[in-house]
Amino acid sequence: MFKRVDRKAESRKRHLRVRNRVEGTPERPRLSVYRSLNHIYAQIIDDTKGVTLVAASTMDNGLKDQFSAGGNIEAAKVVGKAVAERALEKGVKKVVFDRGGHIYHGRIKALAEAAREAGLDF
Numbered sequence: 527m528f529k530r531v532d533r534k535a536e537s538r539k540r541h542l543r544v545r546n547r548v549e550g551t552p553e554r555p556r557l558s559v560y561r562s563l564n565h566i567y568a569q570i571i572d573d574t575k576g577v578t579l580v581a582a583s584t585m586d587n588g589l590k591d592q593f594s595a596g597g598n599i600e601a602a603k604v605v606g607k608a609v610a611e612r613a614l615e616k617g618v619k620k621v622v623f624d625r626g627g628h629i630y631h632g633r634i635k636a637l638a639e640a641a642r643e644a645g646l647d648f
Contacts, residue, residue: 541627548624549573557609557621557641557648559634565596566633568609568641570621579616582609602633606640613646620647 550556550573560567567583582589582605584596589608593601613621628634642648 537627539627544624544627548622550622554620554622555579555618556624557646558624559626559628559637561626561628561633563597566602566605566637568605568637570609570613570618579618580609580612582612597633599633599636602636603640606637607644609637610641610644610646614644619645623648 548556550571552572552574555570555572557568557570565584567581567585569581570579571577572579584590584593584601584605586608589604590596592604595601613619623638625634625638630638638648
């Protein structure tokens with residue numbers, strides 16, 4: 527018989543596996559990405575203090591006007607660029623990338639590449 531796959535549980539396991547290896551420090555904070563069906567969120571976190579330094583998402587008032595829908599690659603690129611610009615304003619240049627249990631493909635990849643193009647190093 528076939529085994530039923532619980533996708534949420536599998537994604538959670540992948541996320542925990544990534545988080546065991548990836549930790550944000552004051553020198554290299556963690557760029558964490560969360561993706562839902564309709565939106566994408568990114569934040570830069572210093573895990574030693576438990577503080578979010580910078581955040582951007584498709585829900586931000588300044589970013590909503592730049593794309594038609596929040597759940598596509600175009601929106602992910604805008605959010606990646608925005609989070610990188612905000613990080614550079616705060617003096618953060620190097621980060622470690624936490625893909626949140628998702629594969630490096632599609633919206634996650636678009637956000638990461640846009641952040642790199644805007645000046646973040648990871």
